[in-house]
Amino acid sequence: MKIIPLTIPTPFYVGDVNVYLIKEDPVTLIDVGPKTPEAARALRDKLAANGISFGDIRRIVLTHAHEDHCGLAKQVRDEAKNAEILVHNWETGQLFGRLSHEHHKRLLLRSGVPAGVFDEMRTLYDKISLLTDELDDGEFLPLKDEMELEFESGSLSVIHTPGHTPGSCSFAREANRTLICGDCVLKRITPNPIVSPDPVDPERRFPSLAEYLVSLAKLRAFKPTLVYGGHGEAVTDFEEIFNRYVRAIEDRQKRVISLVSKSGSTAFDVAQQLFPKSFDHDVHRFLAVSEAIAHLDYAESEGKVAIEINGNVEFYKTL
Ligand SMILES: [Zn+2]
Numbered sequence: 001m002k003i004i005p006l007t008i009p010t011p012f013y014v015g016d017v018n019v020y021l022i023k024e025d026p027v028t029l030i031d032v033g034p035k036t037p038e039a040a041r042a043l044r045d046k047l048a049a050n051g052i053s054f055g056d057i058r059r060i061v062l063t064h065a066h067e068d069h070c071g072l073a074k075q076v077r078d079e080a081k082n083a084e085i086l087v088h089n090w091e092t093g094q095l096f097g098r099l100s101h102e103h104h105k106r107l108l109l110r111s112g113v114p115a116g117v118f119d120e121m122r123t124l125y126d127k128i129s130l131l132t133d134e135l136d137d138g139e140f141l142p143l144k145d146e147m148e149l150e151f152e153s154g155s156l157s158v159i160h161t162p163g164h165t166p167g168s169c170s171f172a173r174e175a176n177r178t179l180i181c182g183d184c185v186l187k188r189i190t191p192n193p194i195v196s197p198d199p200v201d202p203e204r205r206f207p208s209l210a211e212y213l214v215s216l217a218k219l220r221a222f223k224p225t226l227v228y229g230g231h232g233e234a235v236t237d238f239e240e241i242f243n244r245y246v247r248a249i250e251d252r253q254k255r256v257i258s259l260v261s262k263s264g265s266t267a268f269d270v271a272q273q274l275f276p277k278s279f280d281h282d283v284h285r286f287l288a289v290s291e292a293i294a295h296l297d298y299a300e301s302e303g304k305v306a307i308e309i310n311g312n313v314e315f316y317k318t319l
Contacts, residue, residue, distance in 0.1 A: 001153050001173060003180065005228060006046040008033035010068040011131070013283065014189075014231050017068045019043070020180055021050060024152045026058035030171065030180055031230065034131040035071035043072060054079040061149065063182025064168040065091035069230060071132035074139075085135065086149075088160065088167030089142040090199040092135045103197040107205055110314050111195075111293050112266025117285070124282040143169050156180075161219065163212025164191045166199050170219060177225045184215060185241060187232040190248050192287050193294035209249070209294040210301055216242060253304075256295040257318070260305050264315030267293040 004021040010033065020030040033039040047053060057080040062070045065087060077083045108118050145160035149171065156171040161184045170181035183191045193208030219227075220242050227235040235241055259270045271285075271292035278284035296316050299305045305316045 001151055001156075001175075003173075003178065003228065004050060005234070006043065006050075008039045008042045008046070009036075010034045010039065011036060012068050014068065016231065018228065018230055018232075019069075020228060021047065021052065022151060022156075023050060023052060026151070027052060027056050028059040028061060028149070028151070029057055029076065030061045031063055031069040031182065032060060032072040032076055034068045035075065035133060036131060040072055040075065043076075056080070057083045059083060059149075060085045061143070061171070062087040062091070063170070063180070063184075063230060064088075064165045065132075065135060066165065066183070067128055067131040069182065070135070073135065074133040085140040086143050087135060087140050088144075088169050089137075089140075090162070090167030091165060092137060092140060092167075103202040104195075106203075107195060107197060108289070110312060111289065112268035112313050112315075113289060114268070117268075120282060121286050124286075128283075143167075159218060159222070161215035162206070163193050163208055163215045165194055166196055166206050166208075166211075168215070170215075172222055172224075177223060178228070179219060179222065179224045179226070180228045181219065181230075183230040184212075185219065185227050185235055185238070186229045187235050187241070189231070190245055192290055194287075195290040195293045205293065205297060207297055207301065208290075209298040212294075213249070216245060252291075252295055253299060256292065257299050257304055260296070260299075260316045260318050262318060264308060264310075264317045266313060266315055267296050270296060270316070 006019050007016045008019055010017050017033055019033055022028040033043055054076050057076055060073050060083055073085050077085055143158050147158040148155040156173055159170045159172055161168050161170045164183045168182055168184055170179055170184055172179050193212050196206045198204040198206040224238045227238055259273045271288040274292055275288040278288040300307055308315045
């Protein structure tokens with residue numbers, strides 16, 4: 001099975017996104033790129049260079065439903081007519097509404113994000129959300145852990161790898177220990193666990209960092225020799241990246257815990273101290289808050305800080 005990486009431009013700070021073409025029956029794209037004319041043109045051209053048109057695509061598989069990865073899914077599907085879209089059902093419909101969704105608002109306000117800042121985040125998110133068509137329930141087939149995606153020459157196994165998002169999935173080719181894993185493993189960046197309602201109980205936050213660590217361990221158990229990520233070049237030294245991530249997470253845990261004051265700090269307070277520069281830039285501010293929440297929740301689950309609720313806002317306190 002030949003996996004062909006194609007690089008597609010995005011308007012995001014992260015730069016290009018990688019999508020993967022598997023050119024055998026059924027012709028499959030893993031991720032598609034954002035819904036911009038530039039990305040659509042690049043995808044069309046790069047597929048054409050491989051002898052494929054949108055009309056030939058039979059299956060669109062999404063690692064997760066962030067705009068840079070999934071934006072063009074419906075457009076490609078509509079042109080391909082018979083193509084099906086597969087994505088984990090924790091990524092779609094209501095859950096995909098992210099910041100526009102009431103649950104998100106509640107979670108962020110509870111984390112100490114001021115209402116005005118939340119409104120700015122929402123305005124920004126409304127703009128970002130134009131870079132994809134929403135995937136409604138019933139418009140896709142759900143990806144499930146351990147499911148096999150069959151091809152002429154073999155199959156890819158689905159591994160549910162929550163963390164970056166609750167429904168993030170990776171795809172494993174046993175025969176040559178190859179993984180395609182979206183934003184779960186990236187060569188140059190440690191992926192952000194993005195704040196999200198828990199799909200099982202949307203009143204709660206998804207324990208993104210704890211889940212991410214479990215996902216990394218699952219991928220490690222597969223002993224991959226080649227890992228194709230959502231951005232940047234492929235990883236051939238997974239063990240080294242794994243160790244680097246674990247060290248970076250441990251260091252950040254210590255730093256985050258050191259920023260929690262005796263009298264109590266919100267995740268928003270901690271985010272401001274953790275990434276003072278990112279507060280000049282809207283998207284980075286949201287990512288900074290996500291990172292702080294993920295780390296504080298993890299520290300709480302490890303018994304290193306406690307949460308006290310005061311006036312609907314959560315304050316973390318050192319013990
Ligand atoms: Zn991405």
